[in-house]
Amino acid sequence: MKLPLTVIGGYLGAGKTTLINRLLAEDHGLRLMIMVNDFGALNVDASLIAAASEDLIALTNGCVCCTMGADLFLAIGDVLDRSDWPDHLVVEASGIADPAAIAQVALAEPDLAYGGIVTVVDAVAFDRLADDPQIGVQLRAQVDVADVVVVSKTAAGAWPARLTGTALDLATVALVAPLICGIAVGQVPDRRASHADYVRWQAAADTVFEKEELLAHLAARPDGLFRVKGYVAAPRGQVWEVHCVGRQMTVSVGKGPVGLVGIGLQGCVTLPEVDAWWNSGDL
Amino acid sequence: MSDITVFAARKIITMDDNCPQATHVAVRDGRVLAVGDAGCANQWGPVRHDDRLQDAVLMPGLVEGHAHMMAGGVWRYAYAGFHDRIDPDGVLWPGSTDLNAVIGGLKDYAEGLNPDAPLIGWGFDPIFLSDARLNRSHLDQISTDRPIAILFSNFHLMCVNSKALDMVGYGSGTNAEGVIKGPDGTPTGELQEMAAMFPIMRRLGIDFRGLSQTPEAINAYAKVAQRVGVTTITDLFSSITDADVDVMLDIMGDDFPLRIVPALGVMGDPVAMADKAQALAARSTDKLRLGAVKLMTDGAIQGWTARMRWPGYVGGQPNGLWNTAPEMIHAICAEMQARGIQMHIHVNGDEAAEVSLDAIEAALRAHPGPGHRHVLQHCQMMDRDLFQRAAELGCCTNIFSNHIYYFGDQHVALTIGKDRAHRMDAARTATDVGVHYALHSDAPVTPLGPLLTAWCAVNRRTMSGAVLGARQCLTVDEALYAITMGAAYTLKLDGEIGSISVGKRADFSVLGRDPTAVNPMALRDVPVLGTVSGGQVHLL
Ligand SMILES: [Zn+2]
Numbered sequence: 001m002k003l004p005l006t007v008i009g010g011y012l013g014a015g016k017t018t019l020i021n022r023l024l025a026e027d028h029g030l031r032l033m034i035m036v037n038d039f040g041a042l043n044v045d046a047s048l049i050a051a052a053s054e055d056l057i058a059l060t061n062g063c064v065c066c067t068m069g070a071d072l073f074l075a076i077g078d079v080l081d082r083s084d085w086p087d088h089l090v091v092e093a094s095g096i097a098d099p100a101a102i103a104q105v106a107l108a109e110p111d112l113a114y115g116g117i118v119t120v121v122d123a124v125a126f127d128r129l130a131d132d133p134q135i136g137v138q139l140r141a142q143v144d145v146a147d148v149v150v151v152s153k154t155a156a157g158a159w160p161a162r163l164t165g166t167a168l169d170l171a172t173v174a175l176v177a178p179l180i181c182g183i184a185v186g187q188v189p190d191r192r193a194s195h196a197d198y199v200r201w202q203a204a205a206d207t208v209f210e211k212e213e214l215l216a217h218l219a220a221r222p223d224g225l226f227r228v229k230g231y232v233a234a235p236r237g238q239v240w241e242v243h244c245v246g247r248q249m250t251v252s253v254g255k256g257p258v259g260l261v262g263i264g265l266q267g268c269v270t271l272p273e274v275d276a277w278w279n280s281g282d283l
Numbered sequence: 284m285s286d287i288t289v290f291a292a293r294k295i296i297t298m299d300d301n302c303p304q305a306t307h308v309a310v311r312d313g314r315v316l317a318v319g320d321a322g323c324a325n326q327w328g329p330v331r332h333d334d335r336l337q338d339a340v341l342m343p344g345l346v347e348g349h350a351h352m353m354a355g356g357v358w359r360y361a362y363a364g365f366h367d368r369i370d371p372d373g374v375l376w377p378g379s380t381d382l383n384a385v386i387g388g389l390k391d392y393a394e395g396l397n398p399d400a401p402l403i404g405w406g407f408d409p410i411f412l413s414d415a416r417l418n419r420s421h422l423d424q425i426s427t428d429r430p431i432a433i434l435f436s437n438f439h440l441m442c443v444n445s446k447a448l449d450m451v452g453y454g455s456g457t458n459a460e461g462v463i464k465g466p467d468g469t470p471t472g473e474l475q476e477m478a479a480m481f482p483i484m485r486r487l488g489i490d491f492r493g494l495s496q497t498p499e500a501i502n503a504y505a506k507v508a509q510r511v512g513v514t515t516i517t518d519l520f521s522s523i524t525d526a527d528v529d530v531m532l533d534i535m536g537d538d539f540p541l542r543i544v545p546a547l548g549v550m551g552d553p554v555a556m557a558d559k560a561q562a563l564a565a566r567s568t569d570k571l572r573l574g575a576v577k578l579m580t581d582g583a584i585q586g587w588t589a590r591m592r593w594p595g596y597v598g599g600q601p602n603g604l605w606n607t608a609p610e611m612i613h614a615i616c617a618e619m620q621a622r623g624i625q626m627h628i629h630v631n632g633d634e635a636a637e638v639s640l641d642a643i644e645a646a647l648r649a650h651p652g653p654g655h656r657h658v659l660q661h662c663q664m665m666d667r668d669l670f671q672r673a674a675e676l677g678c679c680t681n682i683f684s685n686h687i688y689y690f691g692d693q694h695v696a697l698t699i700g701k702d703r704a705h706r707m708d709a710a711r712t713a714t715d716v717g718v719h720y721a722l723h724s725d726a727p728v729t730p731l732g733p734l735l736t737a738w739c740a741v742n743r744r745t746m747s748g749a750v751l752g753a754r755q756c757l758t759v760d761e762a763l764y765a766i767t768m769g770a771a772y773t774l775k776l777d778g779e780i781g782s783i784s785v786g787k788r789a790d791f792s793v794l795g796r797d798p799t800a801v802n803p804m805a806l807r808d809v810p811v812l813g814t815v816s817g818g819q820v821h822l823l
Pocket residue numbers: 349350351519725
């Protein structure tokens with residue numbers, strides 16, 4: 001088992017905290033550990049708080065929010081050393097930080113899985129900030145390293161011209177948890193079900209793959225299918241633990257019931273496309 | 284027995300203009316009662332004479348305004364650096380000037396280790412070596428069974444052996460960016476930045492928090508300080524929990540030979556950080572002075588991460604990186620100034636200094652308050668206009684003079700070029716414009732030792748022997764003032780320490796020679812025999 005880690009990046013005031021507040025309020029059924037810069041702007045319904053201290057808020061739904069202190073990596077180490085891992089670790093990068101400098105640890109650390117980088121961009125301010133002589137380069141880099149870019153503050157019809165790649169309007173996304181954390185096996189009630197925002201896909205994944213074959217097959221997945229995770233049958237009765245986000249793929253020997261789930265963006269990919277891709281591996 | 288002790292010395296350099304030199308100092312209740320000759324305290328009652336220091340030269344206890352507690356704790360690992368260094372117990376660790384020497388030294392060290400203990404080194408710096416880059420096969424010569432990790436002097440990189448790579452499963456399939464691969468696609472052993480180093484650190488128990496804030500680390504810090512005559516030192520940028528304060532207070536009683544001034548690292552919400560700093564301030568004692576904060580702005584010049592004004596880096600590298608956004612620097616300065624909290628602000632590049640001064644100026648306009656003494660730390664590229672502004676705004680500057688010796692040649696050749704290198708760490712300019720300043724080592728980045736730091740500021744010699752900007756040299760007297768009164772002022776402790784004056788703490792450095800009488804090129808060789816802290820003698 002690996003603990004997936006997602007990093008939320010974006011400049012001061014871009015809407016990272018709003019996104020985290022939405023994540024905390026959603027009924028996603030995941031026990032999340034969320035590390036934030038500060039509690040100041042968090043908006044948690046008092047009736048949902050099970051326990052709170054200076055640097056930790058535990059919610060009744062099993063989620064925990066904590067501040068990370070001066071050393072984020074130490075805090076991640078502390079989580080990994082606990083016996084009760086959360087289902088997903090979410091880290092809020094500070095305003096000017098390079099989210100990749102944090103997310104890379106999920107590719108390096110064997111106990112972590114890469115959960116991707118979600119960068120939040122302010123529709124109104126981004127164009128100006130992206131050209132700022134002091135911070136423009138760092139802010140454009142936050143977008144360049146993102147696996148998913150979401151745009152906030154689009155209410156007045158604003159959209160940043162400086163964004164060239166694919167980006168999602170946060171106002172049109174009803175649920176943010178699938179975006180940030182993906183979905184668990186079993187969370188696709190009907191194999192054909194799709195939420196308005198997302199294409200949800202599931203496959204049995206009981207065909208045996210060699211590791212190299214599987215990596216090559218996953219690499220050929222349709223663009224727009226931005227998360228795939230689960231377990232795939234491996235030779236000699238083993239299983240592969242699979243985590244794919246954006247351009248990143250991790251395949252390692254794991255332990256769990258075979259089955260894959262994927263999630264894509266409505267309008268960017270269709271279920272038949274995903275099925276066609278996956279079945280092309282059934283040789 | 285009398286409660287007044289009169290210490291005799293060969294010479295006492297007081298750093299107090301009212302009585303610049305003396306032969307005796309009287310101490311009562313840990314404080315200076317009188318200064319002068321053998322009879323200086325007679326009017327105060329019976330005295331006890333202490334002649335233990337009679338052959339020594341006394342100066343005020345030296346003050347290091349920018350260092351990190353890790354400078355003590357890091358000695359639990361093997362030193363693998365280029366320059367000779369002395370550990371807390373006084374053992375000389377000869378520098379390793381090529382890779383063979385590094386490997387040989389570590390091999391010897393490994394013989395003394397428990398068979399299942401990892402070998403961890405620190406202080407390695409390839410910038411000084413002309414050999415090939417350190418890689419896993421070099422370290423495999425030391426051992427293939429024992430995991431080995433060698434931290435570079437900047438603590439941002441490490442090199443590990445094959446055993447350590449195997450422990451974390453790094454191989455050709457590893458995609459993490461900081462895991463450097465060779466032409467054959469396999470990891471070389473070099474790991475860059477925390478994300479790539481973290482899995483190794485976690486498994487080998489390398490814990491930067493454990494290198495400070497433990498009783499062993501605090502005691503080691505005190506020993507390192509005592510060896511170089513330091514009686515008051517900072518620990519800039521630490522997280523400081525209440526539990527950390529408990530540990531420190533437990534050890535740092537009256538007979539502890541060092542006063543520590545930690546600064547809380549500001550991360551996140553300025554209001555919450557200000558609350559925390561004020562809560563910490565309430566727990567201060569004589570030996571532990573809490574309440575200041577430290578703010579990071581840019582990176583380091585030799586890592587090309589310092590934020591520079593025009594014309595930038597000579598190699599055309601992109602401008603550096605902000606660790607805190609300028610907008611956030613403004614918000615933090617405003618909050619801290621409003622709350623009366625002193626800030627130590629890391630500024631290496633001149634753009635970082637400029638933005639910080641802009642932020643302080645705005646904060647002062649919104650929340651006027653004299654006596655804030657915010658300190659710009661490092662100040663490496665500040666030129667006359669920036670020092671002038673610092674003076675106008677009532678800021679202090681703490682200049683990283685050790686860089687002149689350790690990295691000056693690199694700054695000329697590789698980072699900022701000749702003109703700006705010659706005017707960097709501009710202590711003469713600081714003196715001329717009348718800004719309050721100190722000089723520092725940033726230990727463990729460079730070795731702790733204010734007399735060495737003063738030597739750097741006086742002589743401005745680089746490792747190659749070149750003089751880096753002779754116009755910026757200080758006189759010996761100016762440099763000695765900077766490492767005593769100058770540094771005390773930056774910590775708002777000039778009323779208590781920094782000179783041997785009546786009423787101040789009886790903190791002295793005990794020297795084997797008179798630093799004002801030696802050839803200025805020998806300033807760094809003046810032997811330190813120990814310290815006196817609060818009237819208690821701590822000879823080496
Ligand atoms: Zn420092």
